[in-house]
Amino acid sequence: MSSPPFLSLRNIVKRFTKVVGGQTTLITAVDNVNLDIFLGQSVGIIGESGSGKTTLGKIMVKLLDPDGGTISFGQKDITRLKGSGLRDFRASVQMIFQDPYSSLDPKMRVKDLIADFYRLANKKPTREDILRQLELVSLDQDVADKLPHELSGGQRQRVAIARALSLNPKLIVADEPVSALDVSIRSQILQLLAKLQGQAGVTYVLITHDIATLPLLVDYIYVMYAGSIVESAPTRTLIDRPLHPYTKALISAVPDLDGNRESGLPIPPGDVEEATHSGGCKYYGRCPYAMAVCRDVEPSLRTVEKGVMVACHLLNR
Amino acid sequence: MLEIRNLSVAYPDGTPALQNLSISLGTREVLGIIGESGSGKSTLALAIMRLLPPDANVKGEIIYNGKDILGLSKSELERVRGTEIAMIFQDALSAFDPLMRVGPQIVEKAVTNKTLGYKEARARAIDLMRGLGVTNPEARFDAYPHELSGGLRQRAFIAMGLFQKPKIIILDEPTSALDVITQAQLIQTIRGLKEGGLSMIFITHDIALASTICDRVAVLYAGKMMEYGSVHQVIRRPIHPYTQGLIESTPTLTSVRRGLKAMKGYLPNLKSLPGGCRFHPRCPFATDICRSVDPELAELSDGRLVACHMAADSK
Amino acid sequence: MANTKLNGEIMFGISVILFFTITSFFGKYFIPINPSVQHLSAAFQPPSWSHPFGTDYLGRDVFARTLEGGSVSIEVGVAAGLLTVVIGGLVGIFSAYYGYKVDITIQRVVDIILSIPLIVLALVLVALFGSSIALIVFAIGILTWPSLARITRAETLSLKERDFVYAEIVAGASGIHVVFRHLIPNQAKTILVYSGLAMSSATLIQAALSYLGFTGGSVSWGFDLYMAQQYIFNGSWWMTFFPGAAITLTSLGFYMISEGLRKMWR
Numbered sequence: 045m046s047s048p049p050f051l052s053l054r055n056i057v058k059r060f061t062k063v064v065g066g067q068t069t070l071i072t073a074v075d076n077v078n079l080d081i082f083l084g085q086s087v088g089i090i091g092e093s094g095s096g097k098t099t100l101g102k103i104m105v106k107l108l109d110p111d112g113g114t115i116s117f118g119q120k121d122i123t124r125l126k127g128s129g130l131r132d133f134r135a136s137v138q139m140i141f142q143d144p145y146s147s148l149d150p151k152m153r154v155k156d157l158i159a160d161f162y163r164l165a166n167k168k169p170t171r172e173d174i175l176r177q178l179e180l181v182s183l184d185q186d187v188a189d190k191l192p193h194e195l196s197g198g199q200r201q202r203v204a205i206a207r208a209l210s211l212n213p214k215l216i217v218a219d220e221p222v223s224a225l226d227v228s229i230r231s232q233i234l235q236l237l238a239k240l241q242g243q244a245g246v247t248y249v250l251i252t253h254d255i256a257t258l259p260l261l262v263d264y265i266y267v268m269y270a271g272s273i274v275e276s277a278p279t280r281t282l283i284d285r286p287l288h289p290y291t292k293a294l295i296s297a298v299p300d301l302d303g304n305r306e307s308g309l310p311i312p313p314g315d316v317e318e319a320t321h322s323g324g325c326k327y328y329g330r331c332p333y334a335m336a337v338c339r340d341v342e343p344s345l346r347t348v349e350k351g352v353m354v355a356c357h358l359l360n361r
Numbered sequence: 362m363l364e365i366r367n368l369s370v371a372y373p374d375g376t377p378a379l380q381n382l383s384i385s386l387g388t389r390e391v392l393g394i395i396g397e398s399g400s401g402k403s404t405l406a407l408a409i410m411r412l413l414p415p416d417a418n419v420k421g422e423i424i425y426n427g428k429d430i431l432g433l434s435k436s437e438l439e440r441v442r443g444t445e446i447a448m449i450f451q452d453a454l455s456a457f458d459p460l461m462r463v464g465p466q467i468v469e470k471a472v473t474n475k476t477l478g479y480k481e482a483r484a485r486a487i488d489l490m491r492g493l494g495v496t497n498p499e500a501r502f503d504a505y506p507h508e509l510s511g512g513l514r515q516r517a518f519i520a521m522g523l524f525q526k527p528k529i530i531i532l533d534e535p536t537s538a539l540d541v542i543t544q545a546q547l548i549q550t551i552r553g554l555k556e557g558g559l560s561m562i563f564i565t566h567d568i569a570l571a572s573t574i575c576d577r578v579a580v581l582y583a584g585k586m587m588e589y590g591s592v593h594q595v596i597r598r599p600i601h602p603y604t605q606g607l608i609e610s611t612p613t614l615t616s617v618r619r620g621l622k623a624m625k626g627y628l629p630n631l632k633s634l635p636g637g638c639r640f641h642p643r644c645p646f647a648t649d650i651c652r653s654v655d656p657e658l659a660e661l662s663d664g665r666l667v668a669c670h671m672a673a674d675s676k
Numbered sequence: 677m678a679n680t681k682l683n684g685e686i687m688f689g690i691s692v693i694l695f696f697t698i699t700s701f702f703g704k705y706f707i708p709i710n711p712s713v714q715h716l717s718a719a720f721q722p723p724s725w726s727h728p729f730g731t732d733y734l735g736r737d738v739f740a741r742t743l744e745g746g747s748v749s750i751e752v753g754v755a756a757g758l759l760t761v762v763i764g765g766l767v768g769i770f771s772a773y774y775g776y777k778v779d780i781t782i783q784r785v786v787d788i789i790l791s792i793p794l795i796v797l798a799l800v801l802v803a804l805f806g807s808s809i810a811l812i813v814f815a816i817g818i819l820t821w822p823s824l825a826r827i828t829r830a831e832t833l834s835l836k837e838r839d840f841v842y843a844e845i846v847a848g849a850s851g852i853h854v855v856f857r858h859l860i861p862n863q864a865k866t867i868l869v870y871s872g873l874a875m876s877s878a879t880l881i882q883a884a885l886s887y888l889g890f891t892g893g894s895v896s897w898g899f900d901l902y903m904a905q906q907y908i909f910n911g912s913w914w915m916t917f918f919p920g921a922a923i924t925l926t927s928l929g930f931y932m933i934s935e936g937l938r939k940m941w942r
Contacts, residue, residue: 092540093511105846127850134848147839151861160857164847196627204843211847226397227566228643231610231623253540256612260621283614297545299569300613301596311545314496315512 048119049080050215050247051104051137057112058099073099074110075271078345083214086241086248088258088279090294091268094316100268101219101251105139106130135165138208142220144200148192154178154203155188161210169210177206180244181236198229202236209244217249222257234260256298259283264351267291270316270326273345277352287354289331325357333358362386362560363409363446363529368421370404370413376631378404380585382421383658386529386560391551393575393592394564395607399628400581402564403450406533409562410448411438425529443470447522451534453514456521457506463514464502467521476525489520493550512543516550523554530554533564548574568607572596580604583629583639586658590665600661600672602644638670646671686936689872692929693750696922700746711740711895720912730914732900733907742918745897749926752813752882757875757930759817764824764874765867769859771825772832773851779829786822794819794881798890809892816881824870831863865941872934879927897923 058074073096081087091097102108106115106122114123117133125133141147148157155174162169175185181202192200201221208216221237222230238260240246250262258265258279265282267275267290275288286292289312296309312330313319321328325338337357345355363386370379379401386392396402407413409423411430423430425446433441450456457466467489468482477485483502490498493516506514515535522530532551536544551574555561565571571578571592578595580588580603588601599605606624626643629635638656641647650670658666682690715735723730729738771782798815805811835841836859844854860867886898897919904915 092542102842107842107845131848134846137846139843139846141839141843143839147843149840149858149862151858160844161847164844164849164853198627207843208847226628227568228397228607228610228624228628231612231621232625234612234621235623254612255541256614259614260612293542295614297541298614299544299548299567299573300615301569301572301608301611311549312542313494313546315510315540315543 047082049116050083050118051081052116053077053079053100053104053113054116055113056100056103056110056115058096058103058108058110072271074103076113077268077271077273079104079266079273081215081247081249083247085264086250086262088255088262088265089249089251089268090253090255090258090265091251092253092294092316094270095268096271097251097253097268098219101139101217101249104249105137105217106133107139135211136213137215137217138211138213140201140204140208140216140218140221143224144197144204145192145224147204148200150192152191153188154190154192154195157192157203158207158210161207165211173210177210178203180209180240181206196229197225198232201225201233205233205236205240209240209246212244213246215247215249217251219251220253221250223252223254230257237261255283255294267294270320272326272355273353274327274356275352275354276345281352287348287352287359288327288356289333289358290327325355362388362390362425363562364422364424365405365409366422366424368405368408368423369419370401370408371418373414373416373418375418377584377634378417378631379408382581382586384579384586384589386562388560389555389558390577391555391561391563391575393571393578394562394581395566395568395571395578396564396581397566397628399583399631401584402581403533404584405581406448406450406531406562406564409531410442410446412448443522443527444525445527446529446531447525447527448531448533449515449518449522449535450532451537453511453518453538454506456518457514459506462503462505463509463517464504467502467517467524471525486520486524489523490516492553493520493523494546495520511539512546515539515543515547519547519550523559527559529560529562531562531564534566535563536570537565537567544570567611568596568604569611569613580607583631583634585639585668586666587640587669588665588667589658590663594663594665600665601667601669602646602671603640606643638668683936683939685932685939689929689932689934689936692925693933696746696926696929697750699743700750703743704740707740707743709737709740711736711744713737720907720910722912723914729918730912732915733903733912738900738914738918741895741900742897742922744895745900745919745922746926748809748886748892748894748896749879749882749923752809752816753875753879753926753930755813756816756820756878756882757871759813760820760874760878761824761867761871763817764821764870765828765860765863766855767821768825768828769832769855769863770851772829773836773855773859782825786825789819789822792819794885795888798885798888802890807890807892809894812882812885812890812892815885816878820874820877820881824867824874827866827870828863831866832859835859835862865937869934869938869941872930872932872937876927876930876934879930880923883923883927 056074056077060071060073062069062071077100089097103110114121122133158174158177159169174188178187183199183202222233225233234257248261250258262279264278266273269290275291283295286295292309293312297311310332314330319329320326324340325343328334328338335357343355343357345353347353348359365382365384368379368382371377394402394405408419413419419431457463464483464486467486471477472479472482487498487502490501495501495513495516501513509517536547563575575592577591579586582603588595588604595604599608609622610624612621624643629639635642637652637654641651656668656670658668660666713736718731719733719735721727721731727737727739729742732738767782771779797819801811801815841854841858844858883898886896887902891899900919901916907915
């Protein structure tokens with residue numbers, strides 16, 4: 045990419061304290077993550093729960109402050125900025141949340157929810173503006189006067205999308221946008237998002253645990269495990285030729301309709317919460333190819349071929 | 362093993378949750394119930410276990426071991442529940458008492474019934490958990506529910522369900538709250554159970570998941586069964602437009618090539634179902650008869666059952 | 677809404693408060709008895725046609741005094757209640773929303789306030805500014821807002837984690853915008869129910885203060901009750917009964933409105 049990245053994250057670290065029973069542990073939710081977002085190239089972040097992907101998403105839209113690292117918007121370092129200094133950023137980067145039942149103020153009607161965002165951008169919306177937004181997401185006019193609880197999950201999510209678009213953002217970070225919806229509705233919303241990519245010219249960062257939803261929308265995928273990026277590659281390359289053992293396990297574990305994708309790959313034991321190894325590669329305890337070096341040295345992310353990066357000792361030969 | 366005849370369930374206010382459902386479960390079989398919210402799939406599970414609220418309107422028969430479960434007395438029911446038919450559902454965290462350790466809860470019923478002494482019960486539970494893939498089962502036995510990860514908790518829940526060696530186990534969305542890899546582990550475990558002789562009813566919204574484990578499937582929509590047959594029939598070559606729609610709109614890793622087609626419309630409100638076939642507003646093949654007459658389940662030449670006017674012809 | 681028909685509690689409460697409001701503010705135009713005129717010769721008269729509630733130790737008409745006392749109680753009850761609600765509501769919400777240092781500081785302030793005895797504060801204020809109704813309202817408002825603050829803080833702590841608040845922040849909303857356009861409307865019912873309670877206790881506290889002499893210069897039920905206590909044993913039950921009943925009923929009236937709203941909205 046010759047143009048500078050639209051949004052750039054460098055060495056992002058975020059820790060949380062977790063209290064279980066009487067014990068307090070420090071968890072590193074995001075561990076030294078580097079990420080570049082270019083306009084026009086939508087990106088997917090795939091990871092399971094505990095991977096840190098949601099935390100990373102919140103840091104990306106500045107809902108959370110990182111404990112370390114920098115965020116650059118265009119050429120500006122916005123890591124420490126707050127309030128009015130973020131005005132341009134807030135107008136350009138929006139977020140869609142997983143739960144359509146809590147992302148809309150239950151007391152406000154749809155037209156007011158959308159108008160509210162217009163006003164935040166210092167614009168005065170007319171009824172036509174609101175209806176146009178609704179049409180953009182294929183909602184009927186009569187939805188404008190409804191309250192959130194009168195709408196279905198799919199309709200609410202469309203309202204959330206219409207609302208986010210009213211600010212004309214360049215980037216939308218979508219955190220599990222369809223996971224809370226019924227199966228037959230999911231593809232409707234995914235197709236809507238795909239349509240808007242062209243129509244509204246938005247770039248997405250799609251955060252999800254369901255890798256099957258990514259090929260439709262993103263050109264590039266980052267795979268996260270226990271807070272670190274373990275592999276990143278263009279979509280088709282990642283899915284057809286995964287390199288990191290975790291990515292391989294993930295892809296082969298996805299149930300497929302055309303018979304099981306029995307690749308003969310052993311299913312890794314345990315899960316992220318109980319089996320994250322510290323002191324070396326985090327995947328050490330579950331990896332079928334683990335070597336001695338994996339136990340002691342954490343592999344760093346290295347470019348293996350154009351656009352493909354992996355953090356695995358297996359590939360360092 | 363289990364035969365359900367004409368089961369209908371309605372809420373106290375009259376809203377129908379299940380309409381005239383008839384299915385059967387054979388020995389060593391995994392029967393899949395596929396449906397979205399409002400399909401009635403969870404209602405079915407609760408009906409079998411007689412866990413529906415007392416003012417729910419239940420009609421029909423659920424025959425197990427020659428007797429109708431719906432007609433059992435309280436004491437007979439308590440005997441059947443847990444020992445003959447067990448149920449696992451989605452949220453393992455709420456299935457356990459957070460103030461008690463997991464182990465005692467797993468063995469609770471057997472120990473209070475004096476079927477087993479505590480020491481033996483504990484040993485059996487630990488063995489059971491090990492067989493289910495729980496690492497370090499001795500320690501897990503003494504753990505509190507919140508101390509276990511999601512996958513472990515679900516396995517402990519399954520251990521609790523299996524502890525009294527039931528013949529049938531109902532799993533209602535057992536993997537929905539879990540990661541893909543943990544889900545794959547659990548499916549492997551469930552396959553093992555099937556080989557060990559257990560019959561299962563597997564309830565899910567994920568048709569792709571059902572295709573990996575089930576032998577036969579029933580597809581439910583808004584309380585009614587739309588298609589019923591073997592996995593090869595229903596999922597590899599679906600006939601009912603809803604089943605087709607579900608399959609075409611499920612994103613899978615190969616779907617980009619195949620093309621993702623979205624089903625139009627919304628899930629109907631059970632209180633105001635469309636007239637005629639309840640799927641007609643969303644059906645690409647709907648005709649006049651579909652809009653006015655609710656299709657009956659008809660048997661096709663390959664033995665499956667489909668409730669669709671358009672399918673009756675392809676006999 | 678589940679129960680929009682005004683239920684028994686609300687009807688009772690509104691009736692009582694309306695009754696006292698009308699009689700205390702407008703009664704004097706219809707019943708031209710001066711509450712402050714003393715007829716020492718006519719002291720301790722039991723209730724009669726000319727004096728429906730009897731006369732007190734100074735021969736003043738108790739009925740007129742009961743009517744007159746209502747104006748202070750209602751005024752202070754409503755004003756102090758509102759002051760409590762506004763301060764308590766806003767402080768609780770902002771404290772929870774901004775969190776961290778702001779929250780901790782405010783909680784310290786709350787602790788300090790909770791440790792100040794009402795009487796001491798009233799004494800100090802009177803000594804500094806002289807006795808007046810405004811002072812009484814201020815004193816009560818200042819000391820009773822912490823309990824609402826605790827409630828709105830708890831509500832806000834959970835509300836601010838909801839995705840719609842996050843969506844507002846990401847869209848660039850300021851804290852003020854989030855608080856006034858989203859956090860307050862979503863707690864409006866809680867706050868309204870509480871305002872009835874606040875007015876109810878403000879009425880009682882005002883009665884207690886005037887009982888101790890802080891009348892603010894007006895005729896007040898509490899003070900009359902205090903004086904009347906000394907004369908219970910000579911049989912003048914009417915001197916304690918009517919002011920006492922008035923205090924109870926007014927406070928109860930506000931409370932019933934609160935209860936009724938709570939029932940209606942649950």
